[in-house]
Amino acid sequence: MSTPFPASVYAARLDRARALTADAGLDAIVVGPGPDLTYLAGVEGNTIERLTALVIPAAGDPTVVVPRMELAKVRDTAVGALGLAVADWVDGQDPYALVTAAMPEAPARLGVSDALPALHVIPLADRLGLRPELATPVLREGRMIKDAAEIAELRRAGEAIDAVHRRVPGLLRAGRTEREVGADIAAAIVEEGHRTVEFVIVASGPHGADPHHEVSDRVIHDGDIVVVDIGGAVPAGYNSDSTRTYAVGEPDPEVARRIAVLVRAQQAAVDAVRPGVTAEQVDAAARDVLAAEGLAEAFVHRTGHGIGVTTHEEPYIAPGNDLPLREGMAFSIEPGIYFPGAWGSRIEDIVVVTADGCVNLNTTPHALTPAGG
Incomplete structure (x- = not known):
């Protein structure tokens, strides 16, 4: 695994993110590549036109949606060490369907990380028929307190x-x-x-x-x-x-x-x-x-x-x-x-x-x- 910390550190961070998501009244959060994804799962890199996202439901297990061409790299992080569910996709498939499938049915409130661009937020919002909220209050609460x-x-x-x-x-x-x-x-x-x-x-x-x-x-x-x-x-x-x-x-x-x-x-x-x-x-x-x-x-x-x-x-x-x-x-x-x-x-x-x-x-x-x- 190419992450700097043991898998247990990332497991604790994901558990806290899930609890904070529930406390905020959100049904789920979607975290794109950037500092929050690095913090939560050890996945580094920037957003590209192909969607990579970590979906964290308030109740349920996280899922990582990732292009198949990036799959090996993502599995060499805490994602693989923790055995997180992975939904991979190839060009021509709909990654937003994979994101919605990883959420509760008909979510009423969805948070998105501030690094997730409009390129992905808008299609996701259209599919769900809701206006996403920034997940920043949830994500910053975890990152502010250093372990x-x-x-x-x-x-x-x-x-x-x-x-x-x-x-x-x-x-x-x-x-x-x-x-x-x-x-x-x-x-x-x-x-x-x-x-x-x-x-x-x-x-x-x-x-x-x-x-x-x-x-x-x-x-x-x-x-x-x-x-x-x-x-x-x-x-x-x-x-x-x-x-x-x-x-x-x-x-x-x-x-x-x-x-x-x-x-x-x-x-x-x-x-x-x-x-x-x-x-x-x-x-x-x-x-x-x-x-x-x-x-x-x-x-x-x-x-x-x-x-x-x-x-x-x-x-x-x-x-x-x-x-x-x-x-x-x-x-x-x-x-x-x-x-x-x-x-x-x-x-x-x-x-x-x-x-x-x-x-x-x-x-x-x-x-x-x-x-x-």
Whole structure:
């Protein structure tokens, strides 16, 4: 079997998905290729024009509908290890009939995963004569709370990306371009244990004021502040995501002072994490520190996002999100300050909620870090 976890892990996830489907009042959910299918059954890949779907009835056993040409690949996952029912089809047959056959007779409410495209949702809806609902509330509830195996993989990812950040000061120096540094970092991400490079941001000088800048041909100069935000997936498919801010040469004292405030804000948010605290309260903990120093307007995004089989998922640590935190949730804490045309800074760790607080999966220094001049 080519899945990273024992079959028992996937069996527990499927059982929980079935229970959550029933709790939501849905008769069944249909999960297409994407992160949810990877999480539930270890099946990787993206949606194609030929339908692959996992059908989970609220009462009954799951069925996987799959093109025959994909059958061997799907059986080499938890689908085969668990002996799930498989309904395969070939071109010219109707896969939507197989989906409906795997459901209760005349379902009244059907949920579909958000990765299932209209290409498949509309024919399925027409066949059933109903309007499907998003199964997101069901699926995110399962994925938000990480089990021990997932936390171990997130910890492995955190250690791997920390090892890359420890190499960054030797790669950053005046005269090199962001693109050159980014290529070296991408190579290091793989060398340090990731199977894929998901993103590399090397944002120097004024580019640091753009939170989603990637790399460019800008030459790094002495005195630049450089934001390095990097991440990838380890072999089990779980992601890393960590940001540090570097100084090439001697930083301006006022810039260094403001970044020190940001470091305090990030730590305040980490310190606020514990079960029962809401996502918006953690966001406010960082925001309040920045506001007290006159930097509220420089913080232009949420404080964090969940992480797991995707880099961004629930829960979102943002204003207005009154979701109470629970043990096992994993997310980033990444406040930033941005000054268009000048510079920016962001500090990011991944944390996991514990019974009485949280554990930080990233341990490299948070303070403004000197790099080669």
